[in-house]
Amino acid sequence: MKWRGRRGSRNIVDRRGRSGGMAGGAGIGGAGLIVIVLVGWILGVDLTPLLGQLDGSDIASGGEITQADEDAADFVSVTLADTEDVWNTIFRDQLGTNYEPATLVLFKGRTSSACGGASAATGPFYCPTDQRIYLDTDFFVTLERRLGAGGDFAAAYVVAHEVAHHVQDELGILGEANNIRRRVGEAESNAISVRIELQADCYAGVWAAHAEDMFGSLEAGDIDEAMNAARQIGDDMLQRQSGGVVVPDSFTHGTSEQRQRWFRTGYETARMRSCDTFGSNAL
Template identity: 55%
Template sequence: MRLKGIRSSRNVEDRRGRGMGRAAGGIGGVGVIAVLLIGYFTGIDVRPLLEGVQQSPSSNSEPRELTAAEEQAGEFAARVLATTETVWEKVYPEQVGEAYEPPVLVLFSGVTQSPCGGASGATGPFYCPADEKAYLDTEFFATLSQELGAQGDFASAYVIAHEVAHHVQNELGILGQVNSIRQQSSQEEGNALTVRLELQADCLSGVWARSVDGLLEPGDIEEAVNAARMIGDDTLQRRAGRTPQPHTFTHGTSEQRARWFTRGYETGDMGACDTFGTDRL
């Protein structure tokens, strides 16, 4: 992705290096993230895989200097976020008829707090509608590439765009509606609704990708599609040594995630992302 000359968003809250603490334990950094990420995306109980690992912050919580890699990751995230602002500030009013208010991206390292609960890098990126902020431990980029097989800068950009897409859903009122229904539903029914929510976010990520076409390099879309496949519920459950259990899916299969991202990219139409009005996911 060509980001040289792209501005850095001001809607970034960088909590890294502030002494918030890091996860401690017997599995090193990226390994802990990778194992718990599988549980985050699939609903699998991964505690047996983490026996003996302490997930509380370490006692060393003194402020520290960011590494060169962290600085680079932060700059990358800020520029990608800026592209989402440029896209949605144009597309949202054109297709929805209302102004778009961008979210804040919180960068953290190890652990942090949010109104949606405590967050750790092990839980993966997420969006909290309570404060309209997306949360990202920049070490996740390494996890995505090294542990999950989703290489390339556009794979990482897709992750940011996906979380921003959840904010778009929040702006549309979809998150609130789905949450209300889930509170009155069984776990299986709630999971099915969550799948539709996540696939819609994938599709909206595709709408963003189409709108930044001038910044794309050869192979970028393939990187995003591959990332979508690598974090499909069925693929992650197989990686965890389990037989895929569709009733536990919360994000959709690899095929579904890739297809809905592609649908958004090919159409550029938010209306084409209606995962709640179709019988075929």
């Protein structure tokens, strides 16, 4: 992905190097586990199955900002700016309305959000309460080393997926879906969550197609990186990696095949109307 030297977003709040507003040391306590379960409702990347592999040394509590941290922050800023330009155009051309961009909060180790605590263990997520995306750039290391999804466009796919949740929020889709989830049983709630997440994957594909046309930023192999990331963070793959049994009723994000297919659908059509996972009988 060609990103260096390009415009960055102004819609970033940089909390790195500050106190994160969460008490305690580096380990995951009981409250931290509850937070992980709660943000799973809106989490773009569900790391819950991997919690058993983590210990206190895996969760930072701040620390020095390295050059790698700065490079990752610059990359996120450019990617976020690309999503702003793309969704401004799509909202105008396909929906006839204006797009209000999301704010992205960068942190290192842990911080607080209107949806609860955020840490390295929760992964990036979108909080509809404050309309902000929360991202610890160390997650990109997790994405590559733990999940086997390296490459800058794999990271861009993650950012685009979280922005897609904001798009859903702007359109009223996310609020309506989550209101229904609160009134139904666990299995049905999980099924609705899968449709939310697959639509976000599809919207990420729509973004990729428009970014390619508008900026010429995609390079050979970039789509393959995104497809591999979608595969590695499928519910079935994560459950297998955690050594557990694959339980479809517990899925909240979709299988690897589903996530790849819906991203591909968005990329190949470049149209939001192709991403109606709620009206599709076959996911």
